[in-house]
Amino acid sequence: MARGLFLFIAIMMTCSLEADNRSKVVEDYNRSSLYTISMLHPGTGMYDQIYETMLNVSVPERFNDHNLSLRLIVSQGKADDQERVKQVEDFLKCNKVAKRLVSKWFNRDKKDGAFDMQLVKDRGNYNATIEDVNLAMQSIRGKAILEDAGEQLINNTFVLVNDITYVDKHSKADGVKSVFQAISLVGNIMSAAQGNKTSGSGSSLQGVGQLGDAITSLVAGFTVRMKSHLFQLVWNDSIAGTFYSQYYYDKNTIDQDKKRAYLRDNKLFQLKYVGSYEATSSKTVLHGLKNNGDVFMKVLTRAIDENIVQLRKKFEIFKITAPLYEIASDGMIHIHIGLKEGVSSSSKYEVLERLVDDEGRITYHRKGVIRPVKGKIWDNRFMATEEGADGANLNFTSFEVVSGKDFYPGMLVREIK
Structure with a gap:
């Protein structure tokens, strides 16, 4: 794999032989970084509920959170798989997502355009002090370790675009509403039962038993189809060399020419398409669901997790x-x-x-x-x-x-x- 970062770092790698330190170093250092985006379709079933839920879904724990402020894509009309991927690629390019990911890696200041290495240092578990870039070639060890950081960290930055649609298995719209009315009813009955120790509570609990089969069937009927498109940030020695020689400066060496050059460059930083995986969410278990929000969060979070698992199995570069x-x-x-x-x-x-x-x-x-x-x-x-x-x-x-x-x-x- 290509290597290349040209910045001097006076550094000692944290490589203690103590077992309690090893786990932390390895786990943090080897995490890929992930930016997740949801693609939604206005006018389709449960759009508003899915929209609100996806704003609150977290990046899976096994990844560094590299999310940008842009989290949702609104798509109109139908498209085949190839057209949809092209739409996503155009969207990412138009919004300069690759460049924004690089800016986040190097903590770019929007006001003066200065960069720093703090995030690279933290995620790589480096005990490092950054020195003048002009001294880069004078330290073989410093250069080698940052080359490794480029390969292990920055190159393992991914964008996951989740195209989500509700699967309406009901012949009428009332069927959709009944799923969530049923869940609300369970919550009301259980609240009444817990707050009333008289014979009335016995009637409420009996009602739960009578409704159980019907409610379970309705909740299990709420499913989504999710197609996840995976992209990888392109980072190699050529890109790194250009970035450091033409664009990189820190707060001690503010350079307006480099700032303008970085802002003008719309070609250097790119994302490459890795592949896609599509699946329909599995049957939902009713137990533990207290409200409508729980249903959406559980179904959507598990659908994302399952697609990530399958993408990992399919593509070697995405394995954790x-x-x-x-x-x-x-x-x-x-x-x-x-x-x-x-x-x-x-x-x-x-x-x-x-x-x-x-x-x-x-x-x-x-x-x-x-x-x-x-x-x-x-x-x-x-x-x-x-x-x-x-x-x-x-x-x-x-x-x-x-x-x-x-x-x-x-x-x-x-x-x-």
């Missing part, structure tokens, strides 16, 4: 790594991933050791293979605890060793086929 959390006395390996990340009893993961050479470059070496233990897979999906799902209280997934030895907390695991 996670740190080995601890090794139990019985030899079981505990890791903070679960159903949300697509872990199943048939999954296998390689265990990687992260090594830093004398020049600061990072390499990874396989030390073994592990697999999840059946019955000990953590259900960390959104609202799994509220619905009382099996495995929701585990807090981690337990793995057994297939091959290899001498594992320790902080090593990386990555799913393999």
Whole structure:
């Protein structure tokens, strides 16, 4: 993979051998950065509710939040898959999203145009002090470590555009409304039952039982179709070289010529299309849902998580790594991933050791293979605890060793086929 950042840093990599430090360093350093956008369609079913919900959906925990202020795309009319991707690409280009992602990486000040390396330093777990860019070539180690940062961090910046439509399985509009009227009714009945200990509460609870099957059927009927389009920020030695030599300056060296040049450049920074995945949300479990907002948040959050899992399986560059959390006395390996990340009893993961050479470059070496233990897979999906799902209280997934030895907390695991 191409390398290239030309900035001197007097730096010492945080690479302590203590196990409690390893996990934090590896987990933070190896996270990809994600910017999520929702594409919605006015005039379609449940548009307003989906719109409000998507404004509050968070970036999945296994990613650095690289969101920009622009979070929603409004699309009119129908289009086939190829046309829709072209529409998204045009939108991203028109709004200079790639350039804005770079500006966020380097914390660009809108007033004076100055950049800094604080975010790169924080996400890379660098203990660094930034020096004059003119000294860049005088430090082999400083240059090597920032080249690594470009490869490991900036190059792993993604944009996920989620095209969402409500799937209306009802023949009449009244059917849609009845889903949420039913949920509200459950809430009212349960509130009455909890606040009234007389015979009236018994009648209310009986009403819940009578309505149960019908309500469950209605809620399960609320589904969305989501097609997720994945893009990656293009970052290589040529782009990095141009950026640092022609545009980069900090607050100690304000340069109006570089500021104007950066603002004029609409070609250097680009996003490349990686691929797409489409799925329909799965059946909704009623337990734990208290209001209409819960329904929307649960359905939409889980749909996004599932599409991300499938995109990870489909595209190597989008695969996540996670740190080995601890090794139990019985030899079981505990890791903070679960159903949300697509872990199943048939999954296998390689265990990687992260090594830093004398020049600061990072390499990874396989030390073994592990697999999840059946019955000990953590259900960390959104609202799994509220619905009382099996495995929701585990807090981690337990793995057994297939091959290899001498594992320790902080090593990386990555799913393999």
